[in-house]
Amino acid sequence: MAKLTAMREFSLLQHIYAANRELLASNHALRAPIVVPPGDDLGAVKLGRQIVLAGVDQLVDGRHFRLATTPIELIGRKAITRCLSDCAAMISWPFATLVAATLPPNFGDDRANALFDAMRATCDQYKSPLIGGDIAFHSSSEHPLVISTTVLAYPGLSEPVMRSGAKPGDSVYVTGALGGSLQPNGLGRHLTFEPRIELAHKIGMQCGESESDGMHAMIDISDGLGRDASHIAEMSGPPSVQIVLDAAAIPCNPGCTWQDALRDGEDYELLFCVKRALTRIANTTMHRIGEVVVRPAGDDQRVLVKHDGKMLGADDLGWEHHS
Amino acid sequence: MAKLTAMREFSLLQHIYAANRELLASNHALRAPIVVPPGDDLGAVKLGRQIVLAGVDQLVDGRHFRLATTPIELIGRKAITRCLSDCAAMISWPFATLVAATLPPNFGDDRANALFDAMRATCDQYKSPLIGGDIAFHSSSEHPLVISTTVLAYPGLSEPVMRSGAKPGDSVYVTGALGGSLQPNGLGRHLTFEPRIELAHKIGMQCGESESDGMHAMIDISDGLGRDASHIAEMSGPPSVQIVLDAAAIPCNPGCTWQDALRDGEDYELLFCVKRALTRIANTTMHRIGEVVVRPAGDDQRVLVKHDGKMLGADDLGWEHHS
Numbered sequence: 321m322a323k324l325t326a327m328r329e330f331s332l333l334q335h336i337y338a339a340n341r342e343l344l345a346s347n348h349a350l351r352a353p354i355v356v357p358p359g360d361d362l363g364a365v366k367l368g369r370q371i372v373l374a375g376v377d378q379l380v381d382g383r384h385f386r387l388a389t390t391p392i393e394l395i396g397r398k399a400i401t402r403c404l405s406d407c408a409a410m411i412s413w414p415f416a417t418l419v420a421a422t423l424p425p426n427f428g429d430d431r432a433n434a435l436f437d438a439m440r441a442t443c444d445q446y447k448s449p450l451i452g453g454d455i456a457f458h459s460s461s462e463h464p465l466v467i468s469t470t471v472l473a474y475p476g477l478s479e480p481v482m483r484s485g486a487k488p489g490d491s492v493y494v495t496g497a498l499g500g501s502l503q504p505n506g507l508g509r510h511l512t513f514e515p516r517i518e519l520a521h522k523i524g525m526q527c528g529e530s531e532s533d534g535m536h537a538m539i540d541i542s543d544g545l546g547r548d549a550s551h552i553a554e555m556s557g558p559p560s561v562q563i564v565l566d567a568a569a570i571p572c573n574p575g576c577t578w579q580d581a582l583r584d585g586e587d588y589e590l591l592f593c594v595k596r597a598l599t600r601i602a603n604t605t606m607h608r609i610g611e612v613v614v615r616p617a618g619d620d621q622r623v624l625v626k627h628d629g630k631m632l633g634a635d636d637l638g639w640e641h642h643s
Numbered sequence: 644m645a646k647l648t649a650m651r652e653f654s655l656l657q658h659i660y661a662a663n664r665e666l667l668a669s670n671h672a673l674r675a676p677i678v679v680p681p682g683d684d685l686g687a688v689k690l691g692r693q694i695v696l697a698g699v700d701q702l703v704d705g706r707h708f709r710l711a712t713t714p715i716e717l718i719g720r721k722a723i724t725r726c727l728s729d730c731a732a733m734i735s736w737p738f739a740t741l742v743a744a745t746l747p748p749n750f751g752d753d754r755a756n757a758l759f760d761a762m763r764a765t766c767d768q769y770k771s772p773l774i775g776g777d778i779a780f781h782s783s784s785e786h787p788l789v790i791s792t793t794v795l796a797y798p799g800l801s802e803p804v805m806r807s808g809a810k811p812g813d814s815v816y817v818t819g820a821l822g823g824s825l826q827p828n829g830l831g832r833h834l835t836f837e838p839r840i841e842l843a844h845k846i847g848m849q850c851g852e853s854e855s856d857g858m859h860a861m862i863d864i865s866d867g868l869g870r871d872a873s874h875i876a877e878m879s880g881p882p883s884v885q886i887v888l889d890a891a892a893i894p895c896n897p898g899c900t901w902q903d904a905l906r907d908g909e910d911y912e913l914l915f916c917v918k919r920a921l922t923r924i925a926n927t928t929m930h931r932i933g934e935v936v937v938r939p940a941g942d943d944q945r946v947l948v949k950h951d952g953k954m955l956g957a958d959d960l961g962w963e964h965h966s
Contacts, residue, residue, distance in 0.1 A: 329778045332755050351770050351797075352738035363774030365739050367797060370693050375775045376741040376793060382782055415675035416688050418699040420743075420791040432655050447674050451686030452698045452793075455652045459705055460785065468743040468777070468791035470699060474674075474690060 333359070356480055359555070361406040361539060362473060364480050373473040373480055375406045381464035385511065392431055394511040395467075396438025402542070403471040404446050404515035405588045409540040410480040411524040412473035414448035414517070420468045422456045427465070439467075446517065448472075476521045477529050481592075485536040486556035490593040490612040492563055495519060495604055498545055499576030501586040509573075510586035516540070520590055522602040527594050538592040544585035545570070546623055546637025552593065553615070553622035562619070563593075565610035565634065567627035582625065582637040656682070679803055682878070684729040684862060685796060687803050696796040696803055698729045704787035708834070715754055717834040718790075719761025725865070726794040727769050727838035728911045732863035733803040734847040735796035737771035737840070743791045745779045750788070762790075769840065771795075799844045800852050804915075808859040809879035813916040813935040815886055818842060818927055821868055822899030824909040832896075833909035839863070843913055845925040850917050861915040867908035868893070869946055869960025875916065876938070876945035885942070886916075888933035888957065890950035905948065905960040 337359040347353045355371055356364035362375035379399045381387045387395070400417060407414040419439055423432055436453070443450045448471060501510040520538070527535040537556060541548050549563045567578040576584070598606040615622075623634040660682040670676045678694055679687035685698035702722045704710045710718070723740060730737040742762055746755055759776070766773045771794060824833040843861070850858040860879060862871050872886045890901040899907070921929040938945075946957040 328752065329780065332752065332759065332778050333776060335756050335759065349770065350738070350772060351736055354772060354774060356774075358773060358775050363739070363741070365774060365795075367695070367738060368693055370691055372690070372695060372739070372795065374739060374741055374793070374795060376743045376777050376791070378743045378745065378777050378779050378791075380745065380779050380781075383779070413674055415673070415690060416686070416695070416697060418686070418697055418793055420699045420701045422701065422703065422745075422789050429651065429655065433658050436655065436658065447672065449673060449677060450681060451677060451679075451688060452681050453656060454699050454701050454791070455655050456701050456703050456706070456789075457652065458703075458787065462783065462785050463787065464781065466745050466779075466789060468699070468701075470697070470741055470775075470793040472688075472695065472697060472795070 356482060360482050361409040362412065362480070371475050371480065373407070373410060373412050373475065374470060375403060376468060376470045377403050377406065379467040379469070381466070387465055390511065392434045393438040394508070396435045397442045398511050399467040399469050400439055400442040401513065401515045403469045404448065404517060405540045405542070407471060407473040408516040408520040409538050409590060410473070410482070411476045411520045411535070411538065412480055413476055414446060414471050414473045416451045416472040417443045417448045418452035418470040419450065420454040422458055422463070422466045424463055424465060425457050425459065446515070477524050479529065481524065481535050481538045483537050483539050483552050484555040486552050486561050486563070486593040486612045487536055487595070488559060488561055488612055488614045490536055490595050491597065491608050492549070492565065492591065492593055492610040492612060493598060493606045494541070494545070494571065494589055494591050494609050495606065496589040497571040497573045498541065498581035498587045498589060499584045500573045500580055501584055505575050513588040515588060516590050519602055519604055523590070523592065526601055527596065533595040536593045538590055541587040541589050541591055542585055544583050544637055545591065546582040546634040548591055550622040550635040552591070560615040561612050562615040562621065563610055563612055563623045565623065565625045567625050569607065569609045571607045578627070582634055679805060683805050684732040685735065685803070694798050694803065696730070696733060696735050696798065697793060698726060699791060699793045700726050700729065702790040702792070704789070710788055713834065715757045716761040717831070719758045720765045721834050722790040722792050723762055723765040724836065724838045726792045727771065727840060728863045728865070730794060730796040731839040731843040732861050732913060733796070733805070734799045734843045734858070734861065735803055736799055737769060737794050737796045739774045739795040740766045740771045741775035741793040742773065743777040745781055745786070745789045747786055747788060748780050748782065750780070769838070800847050802852065804847065804858050804861045806860050806862050806875050807878040809875050809884050809886070809916040809935045810859055810918070811882065811884055811935055811937045813859055813918050814920065814931050815872070815888065815914070815916055815933040815935060816921060816929045817864070817868070817894065817912055817914050817932050818929065819912040820894040820896045821864065821910045821912060822896045822903035822907045824907055828898050836911040838911060839913050842925055842927055846913070846915065849924055850919065856918040859916045861913055864910040864912050864914055865908055867906050867960055868914065869905040869957040871914055873945040873958040875914070883938040884935050885938040885944065886933055886946045887936055888946065888948045890948050892930065892932045894930045901950070905957055
């Protein structure tokens with residue numbers, strides 16, 4: 321059921337993205353031409369000479385947190401930081417945030433105020449203030465808390481860094497340890513992670529924007545290393561590419577295996593593809609975990625993992641919503 | 644219960660707005676200083692030399708539409724046009740849209756696709772393309788369809804037109820007939836209305852931005868003429884103002900009384916305050932329905948209605964969510 325739900329959502333989003341590609345053909349008729357259509361971490365348009373990025377994300381009780389057991393401040397924080405992580409993934413600076421929440425009728429005004437205070441405090445901390453909000457109460461107490469967050473950002477480099485630029489010969493890097501974020505021994509990392517906004521900009525500045533050896537593609541790891549790597553591979557090309565990961569090189573959180581790292585998700589580390597060799601940036605180790613190769617004709621596997629001399633398919637090792 | 648819910652939502656939003664005023668004191672520290680804080684139809688920030696407006700609105704089954712009896716295309720349309728009406732109210736041009744939807748698990752992929760197709764078609768029609776989306780399925784079929792829409796816009800005049808500029812001596816105008824939009828004899832106007840974006844710009848161009856006789860304040864009528872007029876009166880000043888409406892001058896839809904016009908809401912006509920005399924703009928009658936006066940000391944009534952030689956308080960004659 322959980323897996324089916326995630327797959328349905330993905331296929332519905334694909335339906336939206338497909339139709340939007342038609343729209344790009346009539347881009348000239350728009351007030352602000354589309355620079356990045358939906359399907360990346362954020363969408364983007366060009367307003368005059370200014371590129372504006374925007375994205376929306378939902379946090380649903382029972383899927384992304386458990387209202388009964390999670391401090392309200394951490395729920396509010398996560399509703400914002402998840403979106404800020406998307407800004408990091410496109411090497412962009414968030415500058416404004418909007419939230420809409422539907423609350424159960426028995427939620428209580430004190431909790432509602434605490435929730436919005438936590439969201440606003442998080443927005444302020446990351447200099448992306450709340451400029452709009454909407455609140456509705458569900459009519460039945462059976463209805464879950466849902467928070468929908470929209471973030472606006474502008475590029476840190478001259479263009480947003482997309483998922484679609486990976487090239488054969490690139491190295492694949494990740495900015496930190498993966499796995500177990502949602503597990504009881506995960507210490508609530510999925511609630512307390514730091515969105516990698518500053519680090520993303522330092523990586524972007526160091527790598528630059530050269531078509532040959534600059535930053536080619538970036539994503540934040542929310543669905544899981546396997547699935548997020550497959551998003552990069554699927555959207556990149558031509559030529560069609562495949563990402564080959566080395567299981568032994570994947571940095572894992574304590575108590576996690578490389579399989580957990582591939583599958584768990586909600587790590588909010590950055591995964592990126594660049595030709596050059598990196599070791600440390602801003603006191604953070606850049607873990608080289610694989611490489612981008614040309615996808616062989618007739619092979620539709622996007623992500624492979626080398627382990628113990630074998631090659632394993634890893635496209636779907638992603639987070640399936642633990643509800 | 645319905646009234647209580649709306650009042651709670653309003654008081655919670657007030658809590659957010661109050662705290663945001665503190666933030667304006669530290670505006671210089673932001674990447675994009677706030678031009679319009681939350682509490683108006685849209686918020687706005689200044690990004691370089693470009694003002695960017697944004698707002699979020701939710702459409703909830705059982706409150707803003709009834710899924711069981713409403714064509715899916717009209718639900719998708721309304722999810723977008725409600726937000727576009729907010730753009731009209733600030734005399735701004737929408738340029739991009741994002742939607743997040745939580746669907747009941749039994750919603751069906753065909754209906755989900757039809758819903759998103761309708762939203763995208765409406766976005767395209769108004770040149771405000773979908774650049775982002777998120778979909779989640781509720782875990783229980785008891786959970787209602789909720790659509791959260793964010794719209795981005797830029798000013799049509801040099802600054803956004805806010806609710807807060809009404810001045811004593813202004814005339815109060817409305818752009819069309821009011822009342823009955825949600826009633827069975829309302830012909831579904833709350834689903835099929837045209838957001839007054841083009842008309843708003845023509846009114847703005849004709850009135851101009853002069854501090855003395857230019858456009859002073861505008862809002863779209865969603866909560867009801869009484870409550871929306873009180874939003875203008877409450878946010879305007881100094882000096883504190885009162886809006887005095889003439890019941891006989893209020894244009895009413897067929898079968899509606901002036902009381903319906905004050906109370907019903909969901910009309911999506913524009914209500915605005917300007918010193919000059921207007922009759923018709925772009926083939927649309929500008930109905931002069933009242934005037935702005937100085938609010939007498941000790942009188943906290945924001946809106947009065949003259950009827951039959953009496954003065955009646957009308958602050959709270961707004962739509963109370965018909966659930």
